[in-house]
Amino acid sequence: MFKETIDCIDAGSEYCPCHLAESGDCILCSQLHGSCFCDCSNWKGVCIYQEFKYNGEKAKEGRKTFNCLVEEKLLYENDVLLLKFKAPHKLAIDLVKPGGYIFIRTDPNVYFDVPISILESDIETNIITIMIEVRGIKTKKLLGIEKGGEITIRGPYWNGxxxxxxxxxxxxxxxxxxxxxxxxxxxxxxxxxxxxxxxxxxxxxxxxxxxxxxxxxxxxxxxxxxxxxxxxxxxxxxxxxxxxxxxxxxxxxxxxxxxxxxxxxxxxxxxxxxxxxxxxxxxxxxxxTKMCCGEGICGSCTTRFSGHRVKRFCKVQADPRNVFEGRRFI
The missing domain is CATH 3.40.50.80 (Nucleotide-binding domain of ferredoxin-NADP reductase (FNR) module)
Incomplete structure (x- = not known):
């Protein structure tokens, strides 16, 4: 019988177990789903259930928010914005891999944060570069960011x-x-x-x-x-x-x-x-995928597939063929 290989991008990291473990919705751990035996769908070398118990049956501390200095701002064609900003060294290291992205704060209301992929993370200078397509209400607010000012970001996230x-x-x-x-x-x-x-x-x-x-x-x-x-x-x-x-x-x-x-x-x-x-x-x-919280909680990243399956794509890491096969577009 064919079993689809899925992974959780945060499994085994400093952000695991997450809030999905608290609600019994962990992507990988069968015991956190309520099963009485261990049948992890993708072993990551760390027992998520044990980590959850050791942490007092609570989620680990989530991503932090950083205020970073904007080093450069370039605007192309009025709707393509390039920003370079100075980040903490650890954050620059965490975002150097493919799939890294951050949330940028555009308003005191955290629900208005914008997810943006990383173009480049230079671990020598700690300069992170992003390129933004200005389209909607939230991205238009990013045009107000200026060189020498501050940009507020939340991260790191890895499932881009x-x-x-x-x-x-x-x-x-x-x-x-x-x-x-x-x-x-x-x-x-x-x-x-x-x-x-x-x-x-x-x-x-x-x-x-x-x-x-x-x-x-x-x-x-x-x-x-x-x-x-x-x-x-x-x-x-x-x-x-x-x-x-x-x-x-x-x-x-x-x-x-x-x-x-x-x-x-x-x-x-x-x-x-x-x-x-x-x-x-x-x-x-x-x-x-459209994202809001980046933690699998808000549901904006969920996509439904045949067989009444729901995947949280801010965390689920899968092969593109499996992502698009059996996907319900209605």
Whole structure:
């Protein structure tokens, strides 16, 4: 019988057990679900149930809030904002991995915090760089942040990318990244990880809806030259993109494809990989789930699947194929 492999991004960390353990909704621990025997769905080397008992049957202390000095502010095209700010050293280390993100405070009401992925975390200077697409009420407030002022953030959070295990497996291989729009920002820690593990990175970059490549200076650090193209055409993957995927798989022996863009791009690429009957190439992608608390409590990140299954995607770490297969869009 096939058993889907899921993981909790916080399991075994300093933030585990969390508030889900208190309510009997722990993602991994069977005993915290009320079972009388131990049957962890994914052993992390730490007994969550034991940690919960040792901690007085309470959740560990959650993420902290930091006031950070803004070192640089750049505004592109009136709706793409780049911010650099000085962070505590430990926070910079915690956010250097793929999937790192933070919540930015825009209002005294903490429910208005905005989740933003990390573009770069420099552990030498402790400078964290983020790129924000200004769209809604909350992100528009971020335009008021100025150089020399303060930015209030909460973190670290780590589940900004699905398929982290697939990324970590890539060593001395050829990998392909397909990115569109603001997805160019959160793809950078993934590229950093790939190059650190001596992988050759190929990049298909769709600038739409923007006029320019705003991460060029960061790509140059890793000697990655993008191939510019239109990835989406009339709600499907463009024929040009399909052709390039086939070429890279057959000629470059690509072992992993990372998709950095909207869910429609990920969904269509998974469909296309199934269409060409290729399940050997591993996948990873951006986590575009709507989030509010980041702790699995508020429910804004929950997605329903066939079989009345509910997944909390601010914490659940899974393969992109499992994220999109059986997903209920209504």
């Amino acid at each position: 990318v699905f398929g982290l295990k697939n990324i970590q497996k890539q060593k001395n291989r050829n990998v392909l990244i397909i990115s569109r729009g603001i997805g160019m920002a959160p793809m950078m820690p993934v590229i950093q990880k790939f190059t650190a593990n001596n992988n050759k990175v190929y990049l298909l970059l769709d600038k739409e809806p923007y006029k320019d490549n705003y991460v060029k200076e960061y790509l140059d650090k890793y000697n990655v030259t993008p191939i510019f193209m239109n990835t989406i055409d009339k709600g499907d993957i463009s024929s040009e993109c399909k052709s390039m995927i086939n070429t890279f798989i057959s000629e470059k022996n690509i072992s992993n494809i990372h998709i950095a863009g909207a869910d429609i791009l990920t969904y269509k690429i998974i469909d296309y990989m199934n269409e060409i009957n290729n399940t050997k190439v591993l996948l990873s992608c951006c986590n575009n």
